[in-house]
């Protein structure tokens with residue numbers, strides 16, 4: 001019999017990659033998804049079989065981390081060997097607008113999962129992974145950040161996650177539970193939500209090259225992040241729960257890059273050189289040159305002439321609306337513990353991550369434009 005895992009937040013970026021990874025390892029995966037007015041299972045549809053199929057590998061349950069009865073009932077029904085608590089209001093900027101909700105879902109939501117396992121008498125059987133975050137380091141007290149670095153959260157999201165972190169440690173110590181925190185630094189992918197900065201950049205860069213968008217507006221381009229690939233990071237989540245005892249681990253690449261440099265990399269993938277000028281809110285990015293062969297290879301010959309006409313124009317600018325009341329300026333993790341104890345090694349570097357996201361977004365933006373132009377009629381006629 002394979003193991004049974006329960007994933008909260010299965011419809012999100014990490015939930016989708018983790019579900020795929022665990023199914024590949026022979027797990028039966030149960031996921032909690034919220035009731036929403038439109039389908040939002042696009043990231044996991046390829047893994048899902050209808051209820052008529054026998055021995056399904058992926059089973060979905062309606063639920064919400066703000067509803068303890070629902071969480072307790074699902075855990076009782078599923079009797080999981082492993083719980084991955086990935087569900088969260090995960091957008092730092094949005095948490096300033098919905099601070100109470102962030103505290104409820106991200107903070108108390110973690111308590112609901114831990115307490116359900118305890119009350120159901122599953123403390124011996126069920127191992128718990130808590131999706132903790134490098135945002136806990138906030139106004140960083142040490143560079144690079146490691147497991148022992150003091151926390152200094154800088155947003156309602158990070159404050160909620162701080163509670164999630166410590167209540168996980170407390171349940172581990174108080175009830176001898178196998179409960180662990182993965183302190184994950186930023187990780188991205190083609191499945192990343194569209195309003196996180198890397199995906200916002202790769203989508204906009206693709207649209208700009210294809211002539212669908214004029215410019216990209218960003219907030220603090222000097223912020224530095226330690227970016228990895230979500231595919232690599234879900235392997236670490238699983239490895240953490242295979243250890244003999246619960247513990248806390250930093251998962252990071254150890255390399256930090258500015259938002260501005262990620263913009264440069266994304267355009268360079270298409271042969272477009274962007275030159276940055278000015279400072280602060282007046283900073284702009286201008287098209288300096290085009291490597292035509294690279295552009296044709298990445299984007300397509302039919303888009304070249306229109307794009308060449310834009311040389312010298314501004315394609316990146318600052319919009320203060322994207323600034324945060326309190327910012328996290330620098331994150332860089334020290335993954336020594338996860339490398340030595342878990343044997344974890346990332347496969348993707350930043351260039352490979354950026355390429356994966358750009359390839360996917362150029363394809364998706366072309367497809368969207370085709371459908372908008374009435375291409376769906378052609379597709380329908382072909383069916």
Ligand code: NAP
Nearest residue numbers: 009011012013014064065086087088090105131133186187
């Ligand atoms: P994501 O794409 O935003 O996914 C979040 C998931 O949580 C979605 O499935 C969402 O459901 C679900 N969710 C939101 N509120 C919920 C609630 N009240 N009850 C149940 N589910 C709820 O985030 P992600 O990037 O995959 O991140 C996964 C987890 O890791 C999050 O806890 C995040 O805070 C944490 N984390 C992420 C990173 C990163 O760089 N990606 C780094 C460190 C930690 P809907 O689809 O219905 O919205």
Ligand code: GDD
Nearest residue numbers: 090092133134135185186195196197198218219220223322
């Ligand atoms: N989203 C966004 N949009 N961020 C921008 C923009 C913009 O237009 N312009 C600049 N930034 C800066 C932000 O101010 C921040 O410093 C950095 O880009 C990264 O922002 P996000 O991609 O939104 O991620 P985050 O670092 O705030 O949070 C993500 O990583 C955390 C781990 O450190 C989320 O996935 C969190 O859930 C996660 O815990």
